Amino acid sequence: MTIAPIRKKELNSSMRHSAAAWPTGALRYLIAATFTGFCLFPFYIIVTTALKTETAIFAWPPAWKFQPTLQSFHNALFVFGGRSVVFYLINSIVISAVSTLLAVVLGAMAAYGFARFSFAGKRQLAFWILSTRFAPPVAFIVPFYLMVQKVGLLDSHVALIIIYTGMNLSLVFWILQGFFAEIPIEIEEAALVDGYSRLQIFWRVAVPLVRPGIVSTAILSAVFSWNEFLYATVLTQSRAATLPVYLAGFSNSMGIAWGEYMAVGTIAVLPILCFSFVLQRHLVRGLSFGAVK
Amino acid sequence: MPRIEFKGVSKTYPDGTRALTDLNLAVEDGELLCLLGPSGCGKSSTIRALAGLETVSEGVILADNNRIDHLPPRVRDCAMIFENYALYPHLTAFENIAMPLRARRLPLAEIKLRVTEIARLLRIEPLLGRRPSRLSGGEKQRVGIGRALVREPAMFLMDEPLGHLEAYLRVELRSEIRRLQERLGITTIYVTHDQEEAAAIADRISVMNAGRLQQVGSFLDLYERPINRFVAEFIGEPPMVFLPVERTNADSIGTKGIPIPLSKSLRAALSVTKDSELILGVRPNDISIVAPAPEHLNGEVTLVQPQGDHSIAAVRTPLGSATVIVPSEERPSVGAAVGLVFATEGLHLFDSTARSLNREERSG
Numbered sequence: 001m002t003i004a005p006i007r008k009k010e011l012n013s014s015m016r017h018s019a020a021a022w023p024t025g026a027l028r029y030l031i032a033a034t035f036t037g038f039c040l041f042p043f044y045i046i047v048t049t050a051l052k053t054e055t056a057i058f059a060w061p062p063a064w065k066f067q068p069t070l071q072s073f074h075n076a077l078f079v080f081g082g083r084s085v086v087f088y089l090i091n092s093i094v095i096s097a098v099s100t101l102l103a104v105v106l107g108a109m110a111a112y113g114f115a116r117f118s119f120a121g122k123r124q125l126a127f128w129i130l131s132t133r134f135a136p137p138v139a140f141i142v143p144f145y146l147m148v149q150k151v152g153l154l155d156s157h158v159a160l161i162i163i164y165t166g167m168n169l170s171l172v173f174w175i176l177q178g179f180f181a182e183i184p185i186e187i188e189e190a191a192l193v194d195g196y197s198r199l200q201i202f203w204r205v206a207v208p209l210v211r212p213g214i215v216s217t218a219i220l221s222a223v224f225s226w227n228e229f230l231y232a233t234v235l236t237q238s239r240a241a242t243l244p245v246y247l248a249g250f251s252n253s254m255g256i257a258w259g260e261y262m263a264v265g266t267i268a269v270l271p272i273l274c275f276s277f278v279l280q281r282h283l284v285r286g287l288s289f290g291a292v293k
Numbered sequence: 294m295p296r297i298e299f300k301g302v303s304k305t306y307p308d309g310t311r312a313l314t315d316l317n318l319a320v321e322d323g324e325l326l327c328l329l330g331p332s333g334c335g336k337s338s339t340i341r342a343l344a345g346l347e348t349v350s351e352g353v354i355l356a357d358n359n360r361i362d363h364l365p366p367r368v369r370d371c372a373m374i375f376e377n378y379a380l381y382p383h384l385t386a387f388e389n390i391a392m393p394l395r396a397r398r399l400p401l402a403e404i405k406l407r408v409t410e411i412a413r414l415l416r417i418e419p420l421l422g423r424r425p426s427r428l429s430g431g432e433k434q435r436v437g438i439g440r441a442l443v444r445e446p447a448m449f450l451m452d453e454p455l456g457h458l459e460a461y462l463r464v465e466l467r468s469e470i471r472r473l474q475e476r477l478g479i480t481t482i483y484v485t486h487d488q489e490e491a492a493a494i495a496d497r498i499s500v501m502n503a504g505r506l507q508q509v510g511s512f513l514d515l516y517e518r519p520i521n522r523f524v525a526e527f528i529g530e531p532p533m534v535f536l537p538v539e540r541t542n543a544d545s546i547g548t549k550g551i552p553i554p555l556s557k558s559l560r561a562a563l564s565v566t567k568d569s570e571l572i573l574g575v576r577p578n579d580i581s582i583v584a585p586a587p588e589h590l591n592g593e594v595t596l597v598q599p600q601g602d603h604s605i606a607a608v609r610t611p612l613g614s615a616t617v618i619v620p621s622e623e624r625p626s627v628g629a630a631v632g633l634v635f636a637t638e639g640l641h642l643f644d645s646t647a648r649s650l651n652r653e654e655r656s657g
Contacts, residue, residue, distance in 0.1 A: 186375050186377055186379035187380075189375070190373065190375060190379040191392070192344075192367065193345070193371055193373040194372075194392050195393055195397060197367065205381060208383045209383055
């Protein structure tokens with residue numbers, strides 16, 4: 001008796017929903033498409049400018065149709081004097097990769113410890129880790145510069161790796177703590193009685209189960225390290241300068257060679273784009289579904 | 294296989310909850326002992342303490358007279374089966390079963406051999422390549438049992454392993470568990486709140502309540518000679534009927550002027566206590582329904598449930614409600630006035646502290 005009216009109500013609402021579905025759906029796509037276009041347009045300009053000849057770059061009205069050329073890429077890679085873009089590319093890759101790896105490994109271990117064990121001062125400690133992100137990075141630039149100078153690490157990879165790791169650590173820690181806490185405790189108890197130590201459980205059970213979280217935080221950390229400009233420009237000169245530093249200097253020393261500038265910009269985006277695309281397929285939901293009732 | 298002994302074990306959780314109080318219990322080599330009790334009675338805490346998943350607050354746990362309560366779980370060599378399966382979701386059924394062997398770094402060929410053997414025993418060979426998310430509840434628990442069996446542990450700990458399964462699967466799997474346990478001769482502690490399951494599977498049953506061990510014995514021991522009112526009420530379905538009675542003489546009782554005849558031994562036991570207010574306990578199948586008469590406890594039938602060859606009737610009496618089992622052909626109709634007669638040999642008496650006087654009868 002009570003079931004019938006509920007069903008009828010459901011039917012009504014679903015009919016109303018489907019009748020209203022077409023305009024809502026189309027509108028939704030329109031908004032999404034507009035937003036995507038808005039975000040991608042500057043990127044489109046960068047890539048097309050890099051592929052244009054100098055005359056096409058300055059043509060007015062803008063040349064939407066043009067004959068693409070790799071001349072700017074060729075110039076950026078092989079013609080310009082001094083260290084080539086490849087040198088800075090390698091710096092960026094080394095610094096981003098190492099700091100991301102460190103941040104994710106250390107952050108994950110800390111997060112697991114905080115999620116699974118209780119100890120004195122746990123909440124205060126967790127809050128302190130978060131507090132490292134309260135102030136804007138520029139507030140730390142002078143103390144950091146002095147410290148790095150004192151230990152003789154100016155213009156070194158190590159200095160940037162340590163700083164980026166520290167900045168990413170709190171992000172990784174806070175995100176992964178939630179992921180670890182969601183693993184049903186029985187799975188780890190099963191591993192304990194199966195004969196595994198806590199550290200083995202961390203690597204063989206907990207980490208595989210929070211893979212989506214690890215991937216997300218790795219992407220976020222890598223993007224941050226890759227794009228970071230402020231610390232890189234203050235703490236490095238040439239030996240350890242990263243791509244953003246090179247890009248910034250590029251426009252000054254050469255005048256503005258727009259084609260080459262945009263070519264380097266395109267090259268700068270490619271590695272991080274590939275990294276994100278490769279990792280993205282691991283962003284699957286519900287890895288721990290089906291473990292427990 | 295070790296003999297397990299709990300000596301004065303107490304467990305208090307950090308939030309102040311007292312889970313176990315002074316537990317003294319021995320589990321013999323190769324036996325299957327059931328821990329039976331309502332939820333929150335401390336039965337899970339007991340096996341979790343034994344497995345090493347919980348520390349004990351007081352007392353010691355011994356395996357063949359060696360203390361084990363301070364050891365980490367992985368050296369205690371317990372295999373555990375969990376109520377909610379607790380399989381590794383990122384691993385296939387094969388890898389789930391292989392995990393304890395991998396922890397012991399067995400050679401690959403042997404792992405393969407032993408996992409396939411266990412899978413054949415549990416009839417889950419075709420499922421070995423699947424992840425837990427693609428297994429049904431019964432299949433999951435078979436994998437869970439396989440994971441526990443595969444390494445031939447010193448003891449099995451089963452924490453309501455069949456709790457989440459459908460009724461027919463429970464019956465099927467519990468006989469399978471019993472068969473495997475007897476064949477391997479491994480000391481097993483089996484936690485359940487289902488007395489029928491405990492009766493079907495256990496060598497001995499320990500009844501627990503509110504963190505305290507009440508009584509240990511075979512199902513028939515518990516059924517026929519419950520030590521106190523809790524055990525008497527918990528064991529037996531439908532539960533025992535309890536009626537308040539008064540002492541009318543040194544060795545006789547009655548209620549509302551109706552004398553209740555006692556067996557000779559129970560009369561002797563009655564003289565041991567001085568309590569005048571007592572509780573009479575009687576199993577529903579020790580009560581028969583007769584025509585109402587002044588010398589009987591009379592009442593009105595309020596409910597009749599036919600069960601097949603017998604029926605369960607609820608009778609409202611001035612002393613409280615009584616459940617009666619009657620042969621179906623003699624079942625009364627609802628609203629009928631009836632008299633109740635108790636079988637003298639089936640009576641239990643409990644004193645004011647809810648202890649059974651029938652025990653005095655045995656010792657005296």
